[in-house]
Amino acid sequence: MKTIENEINQNLMPEESLQIINSMINAAKNKLADDGFHLIFWGWLVTFCALTQYITLKLNIEWGGWVWMLMPLGGIVSGIYGHKQGKKQKVKTHIDSYLGFVWGGFIIAMAITLGFGYAHGIKSTYFFLMLLYGLATFISGGILNFKPLIYGSLFSFAFAILSVFLGEIDQFLCISAALILSYIIPGHMLRSKFKSQQHA
Amino acid sequence: MLKELDPLLHSQLRLAIVSLLVGVKEAEFTYLKEQTNATAGNLSVQIQKLKEAGYIEIEKKFKDNYPQTICKITTTGIKAFEQYVEVIQNYLKPKK
Numbered sequence: 538m539k540t541i542e543n544e545i546n547q548n549l550m551p552e553e554s555l556q557i558i559n560s561m562i563n564a565a566k567n568k569l570a571d572d573g574f575h576l577i578f579w580g581w582l583v584t585f586c587a588l589t590q591y592i593t594l595k596l597n598i599e600w601g602g603w604v605w606m607l608m609p610l611g612g613i614v615s616g617i618y619g620h621k622q623g624k625k626q627k628v629k630t631h632i633d634s635y636l637g638f639v640w641g642g643f644i645i646a647m648a649i650t651l652g653f654g655y656a657h658g659i660k661s662t663y664f665f666l667m668l669l670y671g672l673a674t675f676i677s678g679g680i681l682n683f684k685p686l687i688y689g690s691l692f693s694f695a696f697a698i699l700s701v702f703l704g705e706i707d708q709f710l711c712i713s714a715a716l717i718l719s720y721i722i723p724g725h726m727l728r729s730k731f732k733s734q735q736h737a
Numbered sequence: 738m739l740k741e742l743d744p745l746l747h748s749q750l751r752l753a754i755v756s757l758l759v760g761v762k763e764a765e766f767t768y769l770k771e772q773t774n775a776t777a778g779n780l781s782v783q784i785q786k787l788k789e790a791g792y793i794e795i796e797k798k799f800k801d802n803y804p805q806t807i808c809k810i811t812t813t814g815i816k817a818f819e820q821y822v823e824v825i826q827n828y829l830k831p832k833k
Contacts, residue, residue, distance in 0.1 A: 549747055551828040557749060558822065561756035564772050565764075624800065627768035630761045 570632040571681055572622075572731040575615060575640075576674075576724030582611045584713045584721065591709035635680050643673040660700070663708040667697035667715045674719045683730070685723040692718035745790050746821045750775055750783050755818050758793060758810040766806035784808055792817055 586604045593601025626633075646669050654662035671693030678686030696715040700708050746752050753773045758764060770780055784806075787793045792814030796807040810818075 549749060549752075551825045553749075554747070554752060554821075554825050555829070557752050558756045561753050561772065562760045565757060565760040627771075628761050628764040634762050 565628065565630060570630055570636060571677070571727060573724040573727035574618060574622075576686075576720045577728060578615060578618075579611065580716045580720030580724055582607060584716045587709040587712040587716070591706060591713070594706045594709070632680055636677060639673055639676050639680070643669060660705060660708060663712060664697050664700055667693050667700060667712065670715055670719050671697065674723065678723070681727075683723070683727055685726045686719075689719040689723040741824050743817055743821050743824075745786065745792070746817060748783070750779060751787055752821075754780075754783060754787060754808070755792060755810065755814060758808060759815065759818055763796075763807050763809040766808065769808060787814070790817075 586607055589604040590601045593599075593604075647666065650662055650665045650669065654665055671690045673690075674686050674693065675690035678684065678688075678690060693715040696711040700711040703711065746755060750773060753775075754769055757769060757772055766777075766780065766784070769775075769784070770777060773780065775783075784793060784795060788795050790813075791811060794809045794811055796809070798805050798807070
């Protein structure tokens with residue numbers, strides 16, 4: 538882009554003004570706000586835990602539940618990554634802000650569901666977790682205008698419904714499938730789009 | 738011919754700054770510098786003028802012990818920008 542330096546306004550034509558406005562607005566608009574890291578990271582981590590729990594329950598191994606202790610560790614990794622990214626970020630778009638509220642609300646709802654959902658039985662906890670996965674990715678997909686995330690979110694809704702008809706152990710398979718289709722696959726697609734934009 | 742245009746916005750650099758800020762929530766000084774390719778000195782002067790007019794807000798803080806300047810457009814700035822665009826569009830309308 539040519540250097541914008543001059544202070545003399547008399548020669549600035551309306552067409553040039555519009556050109557400046559267009560190019561500056563597009564500079565911010567075309568920036569993809571999410572690199573997909575959190576979707577991929579949490580997708581794989583929770584899928585790993587859910588599958589480990591499923592296998593250990595099937596094999597009558599008692600320690601399976603301990604695998605969920607990886608969650609706080611994941612929170613730390615995610616927090617550090619988010620903090621580092623925040624430091625690098627030179628501009629905050631409205632999209633960044635909306636996504637922050639969506640996922641902030643998601644974390645609160647998740648904590649409440651995990652903390653108090655058992656009052657209605659563990660099955661309803663998993664049901665609500667999958668609804669939350671779907672809701673957060675559906676809204677994020679809409680905000681980012683990224684269709685794979687919107688379509689992916691529909692699988693979480695579908696698996697939430699399916700989970701109602703399955704036994705408790707099979708809920709872990711539902712969670713894994715929901716995460717693979719709603720988080721991991723769209724997350725990798727988002728990351729590759731983000732990276733291709735970085736190199737463009 | 739262009740006397741109706743806001744003189745504060747009818748400058749390449751100030752218009753570029755405001756156009757950038759209209760599309761985002763807030764931006765660092767370094768981001769504005771990168772996007773406009775302006776010199777730090779000129780950019781400082783222009784954002785100060787926009788601040789004095791109430792078009793933008795400037796927040797100064799520290800990030801990793803380095804000073805950081807964050808710029809954000811105000812409601813007055815958005816109105817002025819919309820008005821400017823409207824006037825420009827009128828100029829560009831084909832004359833009957």
